[in-house]
Amino acid sequence: MPGAALIACLPVGAAWAQGPVSGSILDGRSQQGLPGATILLDGAAVGTTDANGAFQLPAVAAGAHELRVTFVGYEALSQRLSGQPEAQQLSLALQPAAILTGEAVVTAQRANNRTATAYTNVSREELNRRNFGQDLPYLLDQTPSVVVTSDAGAGVGYTDIRIRGTSNTGINMTINGVPLNDAESRGSFLVNLPDLASSVSSLQIQRGVGTSQNGGAAFGASINISTLDSRREAYAETQNSYGSFNTWKNNVQFGTGLVGKYFTFDGRLSRIATDGYVNRASSDLKSYYLAAGYQRQNTLLKFITFSGREKTYQAWNGVPEFALTGNRALAQVSIDNYEFSPEEAERALQEGRRFSYYTYDNQTDNYQQNHYQLHLAQGIGADWNLGATAHLTRGFGYYESYRAGRRFSAYRLPNVIIGGDTLTRTDLVDRKWLDNYFYGGTFALNYQPKQNDKLQATIGGAWNRFVNDHYGEVIWARYASTGNIRHRYYFNDATKTDYNAYARATWQILDELGVYGDVQLRHIDYRIDGVEDDQNDVTTRADYLFFNPKAGATFTVAEGQQVYLSYAIGQREPVRSDFTDRPAGDTSAKAEKLRDFEAGYRGSWTLPLLGLRSxxxxxxxxxxxxxxxxxxxxxxxxxxxxxxRTNAPRSYRTGVELNGALALADKISLSANATFSRNRILNFRNVIYDADYNPVVDDVARTTTISYSPSFVGAATLEGQPLKGLRLALLGKAVSEQYLDNTASQQRRLAPYQVLDFRARYSIRPSFVKEIELGLLVSNLLNREYSANGYTYGYLGASGRQETFNFYFPQATRNFLASVGVKF
Structure with a gap:
């Protein structure tokens, strides 16, 4: 048992004998307890206060420590603490922030213990412990209902996250309240923002519809990211990692602290590069983050710009099933049906699970995304504050591909005549471009009374516009016909205007009972003009108006224990491909609607366990x-x-999410979560194709499992501190089988998998720098061979039988990342 082995390694005796520290965190004005305040010991988060503002540190080692308490809207409090054998009792009062913080901008979209929703808060400190250079989804892998995957296999480059079986196209992501999802595809491509996690001050995951958000509706979850925290003391630090597959991460971060009492300046420069686990699936990622802020009494003005530039070798095709299994008979089926040439199939068999389809040296995706945000937080009297943001996101880039034997007509070029021969095809290299602007504004007016907080309310909204040019160019051809360099063979432009308004309030009717209400009105106007790469006219006009109400209630059943329930409606428009991939004039795709019911329980206790306060x-x-x-x-x-894609009239997801954590002194902790779910489409009719490629619809409709929706997802972290400054952790993940399509066929599935990771961090504080931290992450410790994503398709093959072709995205076997961090 790995967990038992780690526990056995932890020292006992004097370290366990240190006395506990407990107490309460109060509002400095009202002297009422502050629930949810974060407690940090020597810079590491060790807990939060309960519903009454109380906290417990079961044991604090001998010696001097720094106890730090933070809470949104209050000045952070730091106090020296000395570990002693006897118990210590503290009562600490936080003062409301004399300077308005940037949290006024993001709290309008955040859930709390009054909003009757399922959510998880992730602090800066938690992200930093997990951050060795992998993409943000991998840092969230231990949170409930989450499944992550990587095209290149090792968490760098193109990665994806699913929550409750919903891909990132159904997960609303915002950065400082500004939508991050692409307005047309609704995907959030975090590869464009490498090392974003190093600049995150706080993050919240809401599961289900959640609270009203700017941007598209949350159809499985939302992820709200904040980078607005201000550090009031000057700092400089660097993080550097190296590991398997020639993976490098280097960054420098710096800040001036308060300059002239009112100004702060912060910055970060980052580079991440890897060869990838999959052959040739390399990534070269660069990013920066710069912020300048002005803070004075009730006013915060902050300008933020951040950018990412990525160049990734394309690993989108995945690995064919016969390469994973070494099945030559299956490879021959692909050859017979012209899926692979004999030479390609042989290479796939030789490369195995690390096979990459492409061999052209510049088969790459190249994209840059620049973000500009201007934030204003303004206090209005004692109880009101206004958050407003103006933003611009500039995105541009292309992916380059080598194409063999393409028809001239497909590229709007005439055939080539050489002598008496007419050539209708050529090898060529094309680039498909995106060139876009996303701009607009958001606002939120918050009512948060200092003296009596029974009623809290927010009125907010946003207006955003997305303008995107899609076009393709031929940059080389073996036979160029009449084309010039950068011959443009298709062009279409899209404009999407989205505005929403919402109002939300929580009212504590009784000390034990609170109610929550939230209504949102959202309007979308979407227009496309031009032709797509297949030369089809994709002109589209679509208009939507959605009304999304939400309501809930919370009830405190005992000290530190709460039950809640909520009901919410979310609606969203079809994505771009639902219009452009259909025959010309077909506008049959309908908007989707989700009714979400949530009910839950939260409880926290202090227990005498093994003679220790836990x-x-x-x-x-x-x-x-x-x-x-x-x-x-x-x-x-x-x-x-x-x-x-077609609208399924009826489908559902239902399940139970369990989440718990046990802290045994400050030396060891265990956290775990598990999701058991049932995900179904009702009256589903699959479509296959006959020998003449005519669609054949199933005669019988049936209930089937929604693709990529495991019935079980679980995670567990066992972490211990055997020595001061040394933290060891085992991280487990288990995911049940998933189907690659909606037929629930055992021939088209992802096998279940279980993965175990090991993490170690050791920090020292020498006299010449503030801190040096050494880290090690060993991923897939047990060296499992598994795939976390894939796709499938099929048709009536050359043999006259229905053939299925499965492709997978294998994840790396045992691999490591080692890091060195220095704080000056």
Whole structure:
């Protein structure tokens, strides 16, 4: 048992004998307890206060320590603490912030213990412990209901996150209240913002519909990211990692602290590079973050700009099933059906699970995304504050591909005549471009009374516009016909205007009972003009108006224990491909609607365990997400072979999320979560193709499992501190089987997997720098071979049988990252 082995390694005796520290954190004005305040010991988060503002540190080692308490809207408090054998009792009062913080901008979208929703807060300190250079989804892998995957196999480059089985197209992401999801595809491409986690001050994951958000509706979850924290003391630090597959991360971070009493300046420069686990799946990622702030009494003005530039070798095609299994008979089926040439199939068999389809040396994706945000937080009297943001995101880039034997007509070029021969095809290299602007503004007016907080309310909204040019160019051809360099063979532009307004309030009717209400009105106008790369006219006009109400209630059943329930409606428009991949004039895709019911329990206790004062936290959440017209793949293809999505009239996700944590002194902790769910489409009819490539729809409709929706997802972290400054952790992850399509076929599935990681961090504080930290992350410690993502398609093959072609994205076997961090 790995957990038992780690516990056995922890020292006993004198270290366990240190006395506990307990107390309460109070509002400095009202002297009422502050629930949810963060407690940090020597810079590491060790707990939060309960519903009454109380906290417990079961044991504090001998020697001098720094105890730090933070809470949104209050001045942070730091106090020296000396570990002693006897128990210590503290009562600490936080003063409301004399200077308004940037949290006024993001709290409008954050959930709390009054909003009756399922959520997880992740602090800067927690992210820093997990951050060795992998993308943000991998840093969230231990949170409830989360499944992550990487095209290149090792968490750097193109990564994806699913929550409750919903991909990132159904996860609303915001940075400082500004939508991050692409307005057309609704995907959040974090590869464009490498090392973003190093600049995050706080992060919240809401599961389900959650609170009203700017941007698209949350159809599985939302992730709210804040980078608005201001550090009032000057700092400089660097983080450097190296590991398997020639993976490098280097960054420098710096800040001036308060300059001239009112100004702060912060910055970060980062580079991450890797060869990738999959052959040739390399990434070269660069980013920066710069912020300048002005703070005076009730005014905060902050300008932030951050940018990322990525160059990744394309690993989007995945690995064919026969390469994973070494099955030559299956490889021959692919050859017979012209999926692979004999030479390509042989290479796939030789490279195995690290096979990369592409060999052209510049088969790369190249994209840059520049973000500009201007934030204002203004206090208005004692109880009101206004948060407002103006923003611009500039994105541009292309992916370059070598194409063999392409028809001239597909690129709007005439055939080539050489002598008496007419050539209709050529090898060429093309680039498909995106060139876009996303701009607009958001606001939130918050009512947060200092003396009596029974009623809290927010009125907010946003207006955003997205303008995007899609076009393709031929940059080289073996036979160029009449084309010039950068011959443009298609062009279309898209404009999407989105505005929303919402109002939300919580009212504590009784000391034990609170109610919550939230209504949102959202309007979308979407227009496309021009032709796509298949030369089809994709002109589109779509207009939507959504009304999304939400309501809930919370009830305190005992000290530190709460039950809640909520009901919410979310609606969203189809994505770009639901319009462009259909035959010209087909506008049958309908908007999707989700009715989400959530009910849960939260509890925390202080327990005498093994003679030690320990803390236990338990959460349980039940969800029922009932969809109408959910867009799902049916197996049908358009005239160029692209998979189409169709509205399924009825589908649902339901399940239970369990989450708990036990802290045994400050030396060892165990946290775990598990999600058990059932994910179904009702009356589903699959589509296959006959020998003449005509679609054949199943005669019988049936209930089937939604693709990429495991019935079980679990995670556990066992962490201990055997020596001062040394923290060791084992991190486990388990995911049950997933289906690659909606047929629930055992021939089209991802096998279940279990993965164990090991993490170690050791920090020292020498006299010449503030801190040096050494870190080691060993991923997939048990060297499992597994795949976390894939796709499938099929048709009537050359043999006359229905053939299935599965492709997978294998994840790396045992690998490591080692880091050195220095704070000056």
């Amino acid at each position: 803390t236990l936290r338990v959460e349980a959440n039940y969800f029922y997400m009932n969809y109408r017209n959910q867009l799902v793949a049916t197996g049908q293809l358009n005239d160029v072979g692209t998979a189409l």
